[in-house]
Amino acid sequence: MTSQSPTNSFASLSLAELEQTQDFIRRHIGPSAAQTQAMVKDMGVASVDALIDEIVPDDIRLPQLPAIGDSKTEVQALADLKAVANLNKVNTTYIGLGYYGTLTPNVITRNVLENPGWYTAYTPYQPEIAQGRLESLLNYQQMCIDLTGLPLASASLLDEGTAAAEAMALAKRVSKNKKSNLFFISSDVFPQTIDLVKQRADMFGFDVIVAPANEAPEHDVFGALIQYPSATGEVTDVSELIEKIHANKGIVAVAADIMSLVLLKAPGELGADAVIGSSQRFGVPMGYGGPHAAFFTTSDKYKRSLPGRIIGVSKDTRGNNALRMAMQTREQHIRREKANSNICTAQVLLANMAAFYAVYHGPQGLKTIANRIHRFADILATGTRVKGLAPLHDNYFDTLTFNVADTKTNSKAEIVERALISGVNLRTDVEGQISISLDETTTRADVAQLFTILLGAEHGLDVAGLDAQIVTQGSTSIPAALVRESEILTHPVFNSYHSETEMLRYIKRLENKDLALNHSMISLGSCTMKLNATAQMIPVSWPEFANMHPFAPQDQAIGYKKMIDELAEWLVELTGYDKMSMQPNSGAQGEYAGLIAIHKYHASRGDSHRNICLIPASAHGTNPASANMVGMKVVVVACDKKGNVDMVDLKAKAEELAENLSCIMITYPSTHGVYEKTIREVCNIIHDNGGQVYLDGANMNAQVGITSPGFIGADVSHLNLHKTFAIPHGGGGPGMGPIGVKSHLAPFLPGHALINVDETTAGNGAVSAAPYGSAGILCISYLYIALLGKEGVTAASKYAITNANYLATKLSEHYPLLYTDSNGRVAHECIVDLRPIKEASGVTEMDIAKRLIDYGFHSPTMSFPVAGTLMIEPTESESKVELDRFIEAMVCIRDEVRKVESGEWTLENNPLHHAPHTLADITDANWDRAYSISDAVFPVASVAANKFWPTVNRIDDVYGDRNLVCSCPPIETYID
Structure with a gap:
């Protein structure tokens, strides 16, 4: 008998079938083929496609799959994106302006930033299963309270610029100077913050003056914003200035550098009513602009006007202390257009990272870091002064500014050229000046290199010798009156976990208190808690993406630009729009930016009087709040007994208000969870009466590949990338809310004061501090689309x-x-x-x-x-x-x-x-x-x-x- 070879059961399979183990689509889609068959049988339909045919109206179905390419394997997609990331050139950066190099402790990187137990958790609306992140956020609030010297802090805002805008709004609400409509901004505030606050003021109808800080008392203002230290690095005692503004019944907000406050007198002790800033330099990578947690502190008497979320201590049924979100919980859904703000999220993951940074280093560790930064600034200032290049200011923390316009043998152009050749970025946007902001990553070798860049190769300065001189003579660069005397971070939590073992266990102990997607399904309607695939998260920590300054020269960010542009092209295809703006860094900011575009479009046609926004009764609470922020009057459209927009009521109101109709804000599928069959008719009615259609992108995850807002007939939508396109919620943030628009609205998309994001929008105001919002997490949505491809996103x-x-x-x-x-x-x-x-x-x-x-x-x-x-x-x-x-x-x-x-x-x-x-x-x-x-x-x-x-x-x-x-x-x- 002749022996036979064993039968190869895979011999008849094609190569494509053999490669299915690498298929990302089946990893992302939960039900298997057998499970799907059982499910459709229980529903009484033949297939998934037959079910979709029953549900989605025929007149809005796309005729073909979106043109975004085929699905890639994880290995291929990561390799392709790595090649794109390698196009970035990450220089040593001293640009500053609120963004600084920092060292994220590895125990925090691995166990928080890269840990699904922290990044897949939802906003703590169910606080009993969120005590871990709530404790960390309480630590964050305590950290901010201690450093700013004010008794009440929020759980974080979106970024420093938007926090400053929120401070202006608070000032208007609480100022006793009710007759004033003027807000003062010191000219030495960060330029991107000035730009953003002016945009917000324009929409609110406030008047703004930008001038030197000492001129503020000369004006009748309801509020003022000053920077401490200033954008050029100067540290000044602003207490007398604040007192004079107070005498005129104005409210004073101080934008402060959180690291400087470790050494400087707290703004609250100088009389500030509110203190805002970014906690980025407490261990959060720059990420080309975000995501970063902004802090906001104020007086207890203004607690009802504080924007965003506050974590508070309460009791449980056993009488034990327990944490929860206090007061502001979903206030948009209660107060709607009367809400303090349209902010519906925080930057929880990033706030937690900053809080853990403070816990890990403790007060002594932070003082060591801050003193080291300041010492290097002293060394740099002392050395350059000896060589005849004196800094502009005698008092500073970490930032030195030099006037270089008149130096013929050492011109600004020569200094910048030497810097770029050396792989160094300086701040150069002010004519005749160069600024250098040192940070936690600065080394002795870096300071020596800066001497060479500023003074030439033959400077002859010795860092160690200059350091010894400063130690002997003492430093006066922080005035004695502004040296911090009050203690910081005295609570045990900031003084207990300084070894990695203890820190690791503390992080794990808090994680164990929280329910996240790595434990079970989170079935939150309207919030889309889908899989955040591990492969999509990996590039967030790549240094080519993580360590890029948002204001770096654009030729150094070619990889970022390529990734962002390709993502924008895909989103254009998926939404049916003509143009995307990637700047809004939350869904609420996207709503705001979209409504600004509508407002400016009407104004460009001589229709500034169009200010009525129709909103169905079922709408998200941020919709009316956003409309109010753009100066629109909200008119509610009724819903019928089945939860659909009442078409009779809509038509009547659109026709009655046609002369002043600006837009409608509508969610699709509806907030009630149904594909309304009259959506095209809704669009037609609004357009026929001179309005625009804002289609809220909250439920875009039921549209992608099946229909699209642009195909339906809408003019603008924001996209919650943290929902439909898989950026994790992070316990309540980060998010991204880019907007898509039809071509007629494209000229009115956000611009930026320092980076020209698009020639067609140059000069337009910004809605986020960084040109591309929280650019550091865009790679997640980029990979989500690349991994799924046209068939996967539709599936x-x-x-x-x-x-x-x-x-x-x-x-x-x-x-x-x-x-x-x-x-x-x-x-x-x-x-x-x-x-x-x-x-x-x-x-x-x-x-x-x-x-x-x-x-x-x-x-x-x-x-x-x-x-x-x-x-x-x-x-x-x-x-x-x-x-x-x-x-x-x-x-x-x-x-x-x-x-x-x-x-x-x-x-x-x-x-x-x-x-x-x-x-x-x-x-x-x-x-x-x-x-x-x-x-x-x-x-x-x-x-x-x-x-x-x-x-x-x-x-x-x-x-x-x-x-x-x-x-x-x-x-x-x-x-x-």
């Missing part, structure tokens, strides 16, 4: 819709769905109506949200867009297994509610009322509940296999607002 949208409808089908057997289309379908999210349950049982939507924590899930979006509901969005990234786990939890919870309805459990003694349950509950010797411990914490078998333990019981929101504490507990608490 992502289809599966987002499929997963949502599978959930809706299953849950509808146990809960009423609030809105569906004529086929009984939803789009990418569904709204479960809990109001009938509440009426029948007394069990609230809050009870159900908290009970889901016991099942290992973050609650869906609660009471938005309709009070008493849960809005559920599973995303395409979740498998049928995870969807079924969630369905099981919701079904079991419904059964628990029935026991309350039947009287088996009382309203005050049931697992929903007491949820979430903690270890403290089950180890309490006095357990007297009407249900077992097992039912409390292991309600289904799957929970036991992967139990998430909340560290606090249900938190008392009312107590926290009535007893506002937004700083670390006092030292006595730790002693006790």
Whole structure:
């Protein structure tokens, strides 16, 4: 008998089939082919495509796949992007202006920035499962309070420029000089901040004057902004100036360098009403402009006007301290156009990095870093002064400015040329001047090189000798009256974790308190918590992207430009628009920028009177807040009983207000989670009456590859890259909100004072401090699109819709769905109506949200867009297994509610009322509940296999607002 070779079961497969292990699409899409088949069968349709045909109106379907190329493997995509990154030239940078070299401790890079336990968490709207990041944010607030000398801090804003604009708005709200409409900006404020604040003032209708700081008291102003130290590096005592502005009833905001405040007297001690700035140099890479957390502190009396989020200390049901977002929680959804600000996010991940930087180094470590920076500035100033090139100012912290216009043998052009040849960037945007800002990364060799650049090769100066001279003679470059005397960071948290072992464990201890995507599905409607693929995150830490200064010469940022331009081209194709602006660094900033473009377009046609913005009643709260910031009057359009825009009401209002109609802001699919079939008619009605259509991009993840805003007929949209295009939420930030526009709006996109982003927008005001916003995270969305390609991005949208409808089908057997289309379908999210349950049982939507924590899930979006509901969005990234786990939890919870309805459990003694349950509950010797411990914490078998333990019981929101504490507990608490 002849032996035969073993049969190769793969012999008949094609090479393409053999390469499927490298297929990113199947890694991103949650359901397998078998799971998909089971899901569509349960929904009563033949296929995913048949389901899409039922749901998406025919008249808005794209005829073909988007032209963005095919899917790449992870290896290929990363290699291609690395080649692009290598086109960047990362010089040693002394440009400053709010962006500085910094050394991120590796323990923070690896365990926070690159850790999905930190970057995939959602905004802490469910604080019981967010105590870790809330503690870190409280540390951040305490750090800012200590350094600025004011008692109240927010949990971070978007960047320094926008924080300054928010400070102007606060000044207008609280100033007692009600008759004044004039805001003063010192001419030595950072130029990008001046540009941004002027843009914001123009939209608010404020008058602005930019002049030397000492002229502020000569003007009748409601507020003033001054820089400390100044843009040219000067350190001056501004207390007398502030006192004079106060005498005229003006409010003073001080833009401060956070590292300088380690050594300088706190602005709050000088009389400032608000202090703003960037915490970037506390361990956050420059990233070509962001993302960076801005700080904002103010007096307690202005707490109701503070923009953004505040973390406060409250109590849980056991009386233990517990943290939560205080006061400003979703204020846009409550106050809408009357909100203090349209800011709907923070820079939580970056604020946490800065806080951990302060914790790791502690007060002594920060003083060592700040003193070292200042010592190098003293050495540089002493040496250049000896050689006849004296700095412009005698008092400084880290920045020296030199007048070089009159030096014939050592001209500015020669100095700049020597610098560039040496791989060095200086600040050169002011005629006849050069500025040098030193930082944490500066070395002795760097200072020696700077001597050569400034003075020529034969300078003969010795860094060590100059240092010894300064030590002997002492330094007077910080005036005695401005030397910090108050202590900083005295709380134990800043004095306990200085070894890497202790720091590592502290970070891990906080991480363990938080539920993130690396534990379970986060099914938040409208918030799109999809997979943030590891491959997409890797380039964020590449030095070619991380260490680039946003104002570096553009020929050094060729790789960034190539990546940004290609991403913009893809987004143009995916949105159906003609032009993209990548500057807005949040969805709210994108809304603002888009409405500015509409406003300026009307003005260019002589239609400045067009100031009415129609907004459906179902809209996101940031929509009316953004419209208000652009000076528009909001008129609400009703929704019908099915949740759709009331077309009769829309048509009547559009025609009645036609003469002054500016635009409509509408979300698609609707905020109610349905593809409205009248969307083209909506666009036509608005256009027929002279308005523009702003289509909110919040739900773009149900459009990509299937339809597009431009194809539908809209004029402008912002895109939440942190939602549709997979930039992680980071516990509440970072985000990016670039806008796409039709060609007629393109001339009105944001510009920038220092970097010409586009010839057609040169001279336009900015909406973010950096020309490309938070450019450092754009590589994430770039790779998301490159990895998925035209088929993958389309499949992502289809599966987002499929997963949502599978959930809706299953849950509808146990809960009423609030809105569906004529086929009984939803789009990418569904709204479960809990109001009938509440009426029948007394069990609230809050009870159900908290009970889901016991099942290992973050609650869906609660009471938005309709009070008493849960809005559920599973995303395409979740498998049928995870969807079924969630369905099981919701079904079991419904059964628990029935026991309350039947009287088996009382309203005050049931697992929903007491949820979430903690270890403290089950180890309490006095357990007297009407249900077992097992039912409390292991309600289904799957929970036991992967139990998430909340560290606090249900938190008392009312107590926290009535007893506002937004700083670390006092030292006595730790002693006790």
